[in-house]
Amino acid sequence: MNLKQLRYFLAVAEEGQMTAAAKRLHVAQPPLSYQIKQLELELGVSLFKRLPQGVTVTAAGELLVGYAQQLTQLSATAENKVRALGRGITGTLNLGTVSSSGGVMPNSNLLTWLEAHQDVQLEVSEGNTFELLDDLHKRLLDVAILRTPFNQQHLVCRYFAPERMVAVLPKRYTQFTRRRQLRLADLAELPLIKYRRFNELFHVAFLEQDFEPQYVMTCDDARTAMHWADLQIGVALVPRSIAETYDTGQVLIRSLADRRFETQLVLATTPESLATPLVAGFMDQFPQARALD
Template identity: 85%
Template sequence: MNLKQLRYFLAVAEEGQMTAAAKRLHVAQPPLSYQIKQLELELGVPLFKRLPQGVVVTAAGELLVGYAQQLTQLSATAENKVRALAHGITGTLNLGTVSSSAGVIPNPALAKWLKAHPDVQLAVTEGNTYELLDDLHKRLLDVAVLRTPFNQQHLVCRFFASERMVAVLPQHYTQFSNRRQLRLSDLATLPLIKYRRFNELFHVAFLEQSFEPQFVMTCDDARTAMHWANHQMGVALVPRSLAETYRGDHVLIRSLADRRFETRLALTTTPESLATPLVAGFMAQFDQAEQLD
């Protein structure tokens, strides 16, 4: 199994036809069909079910699609990085961002750096902390903006300032109008919108207070929590920077008094990626302003 076969396989899987895949790859159909057949013989399983109108990926083919995408992407990234190494700070930087990073990045320092390096392009991948962390270790990402807590072993991190989690409430909760902070007990009877990233943290905290909160919604994207809160559908529990970035006109933002509800973002890479001029130059923009851990 080689990269050429995997690229051919992906093209056929995505197009659903040998003819269309051959046209996309700028090759004749017989060599394409031969490479697919050789791949199937090597693996010992059919990857496609042949039909009169085209092909359909088999269960084995579906499994291979995910691996083939990772391998071809990693190959392209490796080729890009090796070539860029000879030219200094140039090329494509694969950047992962969590949904709650909007209040921190992009920022003026990054904009200034990109303007000074017009040959640098950003390829942004959005996901949750655990997904992006996995992609970092697989070398599919060069740098990722992650939110604590996460396992920092074998990583190089630049931490942004700590921030408090907040409750985003509809304005009609007038009992909190003159309050700067809320206790967990204040949330006991409110319809809460929870960002799944902090499931365990909230579970333990409420358990210690001996009451069961009323969660009306749990979501994977903190922006979704804010969207629902802005539409008066509940009280969102999210990081302050994100709340300030996406707040609507008719909500109150109140800090949670419990000190456990502090979090921070981290610009994160691996030691191997940091050895390249492109990643080192990118990370250096945060050296003076942020704490190296």
């Protein structure tokens, strides 16, 4: 199995026809069919079900699609990085960001740096911390902005300032209008919207307070939690930066008094990526993100 076969396989899987795939690849159909057949013989499975009007992928083909996409993307990334290394700060930087990174990305330093290095392009992917962490380790990303807590082994991390978690309340909860902070006990009878990122943190805290929280929703994106709170459906528990960024004026934002409810954005890369001028130059544009002593 080689990269050429995988590229041919992906083209056929995406087009659903040998003819259309051959046209897309700028090759004749017989060599394409031969490469697919060789790949099937090597793997010992049928990757496509042949139909009168085209082809569909088999269960084995579906499995291979994901791996083929990763391998071909990694190959292209490796080629680009090696070529770019000799040219200094140039090329494409693959950046991953969590939804709550809007307060730090982009900043004025980065915009000035990009203006000075117009050969640099950013390829931005959004996802949750664990998805982006996985892509960092697979070398599909060069840099990622993640949110604590996560396993920081084998990474170079620079930390932005800690921020408190807040409760975002529909304005109908007038009893909290004059309060600056809320205790967990204040949330005991309220419908809560939980950002899944902090499942364990809140589970332990509520357990210690000896009451069962009333969750009406759990989601993977803090912006979604804010949107539901804005619609007056429940109380969102999110980082302060998210609350302030997406505040429409229809909610109350109150800090949680318990100081354990802090989180940080982290600028993370791998030691190998940091060795390149492109990534090192990018990382230097965030002087407010500091390494831990």
